Amino acid sequence: MLLVLDSNEYIFAFGASIDPTPRSLLKRILDEYPLHSIRLPRLITDEVRRNLSPESNRNFMTFVTGLAEIDEDFVVPFDLGAKYEAFGFKEADAFISAYAEWVGADALVTENRHFLRRTDNLPFLVVTAEECLRLMNLPRG
């Protein structure tokens, strides 16, 4: 599966230990690489870095560049973002959704209810880390 993980997943995994599931998800992705892979836009790395300690910050960038592909925000077509704004997403959320579509992600993983309540007719799944782990357990084919 190609996944886009929202910033809250990385922050919960490595910052405030609020929810252990995102960390389990990242561990599983690492263990099963390249079966599952991650892409993320620069905006998400910036959000994560703002919400981690300076020491975690440095390690996060090394971790994420080792595991995932980071794309600059400007590569996402403007029209795609506008499409998601028309769906009722706020600008930055529209951008994340557009990014997920642009990279052809199978799923956007987030704990953010603003995404989770708008899941109809999207070209990718919107799931929590827990749901994503469940999807990974399903037989492929």
Added chain:
Amino acid sequence: MLAQASCLCYIKVMKPDIKKARKHFEILCDLASKGKQPLAGMSKEQAIKAIRKTRKELWDKKIAARP
């Protein structure tokens, strides 16, 4: 020549290095257990709200910086 060298560096940076990622994953987990993280002590909902605020601030800044 320089452009070609930059391009090669870029490709090298983007190549996954799972061994390195695994090492830094362990370090990050260790650092998280020691606390001192900006959102430590918050509930899940409070943390999501704080992260959304960061998103809005960063987005507004990016939009303002556009030519």
